Amino acid sequence: MSAVTSNTELSDSQKTSMKLLVIGALGVVYGDIGTSPLYAFKELFAGNHPIPLTEANVFGGLSMIFWALIVIVSIKYIVFILRADNRGEGGIMALIALALHEAQDKPKRAKWIMLAGILGTAMFYGDGMVTPAISVLSAVEGLDVVAPQLRSMVIPLTLMILIGLFVFQKHGTAKVGAFFGPVMGAWFGVLGVMGVYNLIQNPYVLLALNPIYAYHLLVDNPHMAFYAMGSVVLAVTGAEALYADMGHFGRKPIRLAWAFFVLPALVLNYFGQAALVLANPAAMDNPFYMGAPEYLRFPLVCLATCAAVIASQAVITGAFSMTRQAMQLGFVPRMLVQHTSEKEQGQIYMPGVNWLQLSAVILLVLTFKSSNNLAAAYGLAVTGDMVITSLLAxxxxAKIWGWGWYRAALLFAFFLVFEVIFLWANIQKIPDGGWFPLVAGVVIFTIMTTWKRGRMLLRKRLRSEELRLDAFVGSLAVGMPTRVPGTAIFLNADIEGVPHAMLHNLMHNKVLHERVVVTSVTIEDVPFVPETDRVEVRALKENFWTVQIRYGFKEEPNVPASLALCGAYGLPFSMMETSFFLGRETLIPKLNSEMAFWREKLFVTMFRNADSATNYFNIPTNRVVELGTQVVL
Structure with missing residues (x-):
C-alpha cells in the first residue's frame, strides 16, 4: 500500500513539475510567435506588397499560413530539430558545435560549417533587433483603432516602453519572470476566444484547412502567391526560439505547450481574422483589434502590449545568452558579463549588447514608423536563419543520427523548398526595409569572421616564436635561475609552450617561483563539462606543472575555482601565495599580411577594447601581474 502511495506521489510531483515547465515555456519560448497575429495576417492584404482582398485569396493565404505552421514549426522544429540537442541544449550555437564535432578531420567542411553558423548567428541578431520594435509597435498601434485621436502618440509611447524595457535589463528578469507564463497563458486564451468569437459568424473559412486552397493560389497566380509567401513567413517568426530555449525547459514541455496551447490558439485566431474580413472587408486595416468587441479593445491593447514586452524580453535575454556562447567559442571579443541572479547562472546582463540593441531598435522605430513597414525588414532575417538551421541539421x-547523407538531405530538402521560396520572396522586400537585417547581418558576420580569423593569426604568430615547455624545463638543469617562494600561474593558450609572460619575467626579474604552473583554458563543443573532467594535471621536472582546464560553451570560466580541484591530484593552491601572470599583447597591423589590412585594423580595435582576461576568468585582480609584448600581425 505504501509503495503504491509513494509512486502516486512521485507521479503527481512529476505532473506538477511538467505543468510548471509548460507554463514557463509559454512565457519564454512562445512570446515571439505568439504575437505574430498582431501583424502577420494584416500584412498579407494591407502590407507593402498586398494581394487583392478576394474570397479565393483569403482562403489561399489562410491555408498557406496554416500549413506553414504545420510544416515549418510542427514538423521541422517540433519533430526533428528538437532532436538535435547538444547534451540537452539547443540553439544555433549548439548546432554549430555538433556539426563541427563531426567535421574535426575535414578542415574544408569545418570551414563551411563555421561560416554558415556565423551567418546564421548574424541573422539571429538581425531578428533580435527587429522583434522588439515590430512587436511593441504593432501592439501599441491598437490605440489607432481604440482612439484615432491618439494616433500621434503611437511612436512616442512605443519608444518609452522600449527604452524602459532595455533600461530595466540591468536588474534582471527574476522579479518579473514568474508573471511571464501566466500572462502569456492569458494571451493565448484570448487569441483562441477571439478566434472562436469571429468564427461563429462565418465558420465557412474552416475549409481553408484543406491545402488545396493554398495549391490553387500557387498555381493560378504564382506571381501573387510569391509575394503572399513573403508575408506568410511572418506567422512562423519565433520558431527558432523553440530550439534555442530547449535547454531551459526540455523537449517535452515545449512540445506539449505547442500542441495543446499555442498552435490551437494561433490557428483559431488566424481563422477568426479571416472570417472577420470576409464579413467586413473594412476590418482589414487592423483585423486583430477589429475582431474584438469595441468595449474590450482598450484592455486588449494593454494585454497585447504586455505580450509584446514579454516577447521582446525573451529575444533580448536570448541575445545575451547567444553572445556569451559566441564569446566562449571564440566568435566575438570578451565582453563584460554581469549576473543578475544569485541562484540562476543563466540570468545574465551584458551592457554592451543591451545598449547596441536599444540603439538599433530606436533607429528601426524612428525609420520605419509602422509595423507594416517593419514587416518587410522582419522576414529576411527569420528566413535566412531558418535556411541555415536546415543546412546545419x-x-x-547524416553523421550524428546515423541517417546517411541521402536520407538527411532528402528530408531537409523538403523543408528547404519552402524556406528558400520564403527567403527569395523576402529578398524582393530589400528596398522596402529588408536592407536593414541584411546590413546588420553583413556587419555582424564581418565582425565575427574577422575576430575568428584574427585570433587564429595571432595564435600562429605567438606559436612561431614559442619555445617547447619540456625542452625549456630540461635546459634549466644547466643553469637554474633564482627560485623565490610562492606559486606562479602562467595562463597560456598552448599547454605545451612556454608562455611569453614567463620569458619576460625571467628576462627582467631574473627569477622563477619555487612552483610554476602553466595553465590553459579550453572551451569544448559541449554545453557543460562534468566536474570530473574539469582539470587535467601533469607534473614536470623542477617543480613545473601543467593544468588543462575545460569548460562547456554555456559555462562561465572561473579559473581559481577550477584550480581548487587540483588538490585531489597533488597540486593544492593557497591563493594568498599564488600570483597569476598574464601576457598583454600590443598588436601592430602589417600590410601584405595573411589578412586584409582593413580587417587587421578592425581586429586590433576589437582586441584593444575587449574585456580583460582577469574579469573573463574571474581571477582576483590583486593577484594578477601583466607583462606586455608587441606582436606584428
Whole structure:
C-alpha cells in the first residue's frame, strides 16, 4: 500500500513539475510567435506588397499560413530539430558545435560549417533587433483603432516602453519572470476566444484547412502567391526560439505547450481574422483589434502590449545568452558579463549588447514608423536563419543520427523548398526595409569572421616564436635561475609552450617561483563539462606543472575555482601565495599580411577594447601581474 502511495506521489510531483515547465515555456519560448497575429495576417492584404482582398485569396493565404505552421514549426522544429540537442541544449550555437564535432578531420567542411553558423548567428541578431520594435509597435498601434485621436502618440509611447524595457535589463528578469507564463497563458486564451468569437459568424473559412486552397493560389497566380509567401513567413517568426530555449525547459514541455496551447490558439485566431474580413472587408486595416468587441479593445491593447514586452524580453535575454556562447567559442571579443541572479547562472546582463540593441531598435522605430513597414525588414532575417538551421541539421542528421547523407538531405530538402521560396520572396522586400537585417547581418558576420580569423593569426604568430615547455624545463638543469617562494600561474593558450609572460619575467626579474604552473583554458563543443573532467594535471621536472582546464560553451570560466580541484591530484593552491601572470599583447597591423589590412585594423580595435582576461576568468585582480609584448600581425 505504501509503495503504491509513494509512486502516486512521485507521479503527481512529476505532473506538477511538467505543468510548471509548460507554463514557463509559454512565457519564454512562445512570446515571439505568439504575437505574430498582431501583424502577420494584416500584412498579407494591407502590407507593402498586398494581394487583392478576394474570397479565393483569403482562403489561399489562410491555408498557406496554416500549413506553414504545420510544416515549418510542427514538423521541422517540433519533430526533428528538437532532436538535435547538444547534451540537452539547443540553439544555433549548439548546432554549430555538433556539426563541427563531426567535421574535426575535414578542415574544408569545418570551414563551411563555421561560416554558415556565423551567418546564421548574424541573422539571429538581425531578428533580435527587429522583434522588439515590430512587436511593441504593432501592439501599441491598437490605440489607432481604440482612439484615432491618439494616433500621434503611437511612436512616442512605443519608444518609452522600449527604452524602459532595455533600461530595466540591468536588474534582471527574476522579479518579473514568474508573471511571464501566466500572462502569456492569458494571451493565448484570448487569441483562441477571439478566434472562436469571429468564427461563429462565418465558420465557412474552416475549409481553408484543406491545402488545396493554398495549391490553387500557387498555381493560378504564382506571381501573387510569391509575394503572399513573403508575408506568410511572418506567422512562423519565433520558431527558432523553440530550439534555442530547449535547454531551459526540455523537449517535452515545449512540445506539449505547442500542441495543446499555442498552435490551437494561433490557428483559431488566424481563422477568426479571416472570417472577420470576409464579413467586413473594412476590418482589414487592423483585423486583430477589429475582431474584438469595441468595449474590450482598450484592455486588449494593454494585454497585447504586455505580450509584446514579454516577447521582446525573451529575444533580448536570448541575445545575451547567444553572445556569451559566441564569446566562449571564440566568435566575438570578451565582453563584460554581469549576473543578475544569485541562484540562476543563466540570468545574465551584458551592457554592451543591451545598449547596441536599444540603439538599433530606436533607429528601426524612428525609420520605419509602422509595423507594416517593419514587416518587410522582419522576414529576411527569420528566413535566412531558418535556411541555415536546415543546412546545419543535414550534417547533424547524416553523421550524428546515423541517417546517411541521402536520407538527411532528402528530408531537409523538403523543408528547404519552402524556406528558400520564403527567403527569395523576402529578398524582393530589400528596398522596402529588408536592407536593414541584411546590413546588420553583413556587419555582424564581418565582425565575427574577422575576430575568428584574427585570433587564429595571432595564435600562429605567438606559436612561431614559442619555445617547447619540456625542452625549456630540461635546459634549466644547466643553469637554474633564482627560485623565490610562492606559486606562479602562467595562463597560456598552448599547454605545451612556454608562455611569453614567463620569458619576460625571467628576462627582467631574473627569477622563477619555487612552483610554476602553466595553465590553459579550453572551451569544448559541449554545453557543460562534468566536474570530473574539469582539470587535467601533469607534473614536470623542477617543480613545473601543467593544468588543462575545460569548460562547456554555456559555462562561465572561473579559473581559481577550477584550480581548487587540483588538490585531489597533488597540486593544492593557497591563493594568498599564488600570483597569476598574464601576457598583454600590443598588436601592430602589417600590410601584405595573411589578412586584409582593413580587417587587421578592425581586429586590433576589437582586441584593444575587449574585456580583460582577469574579469573573463574571474581571477582576483590583486593577484594578477601583466607583462606586455608587441606582436606584428
Amino acid at each position: 543535414v550534417v547533424v542528421a
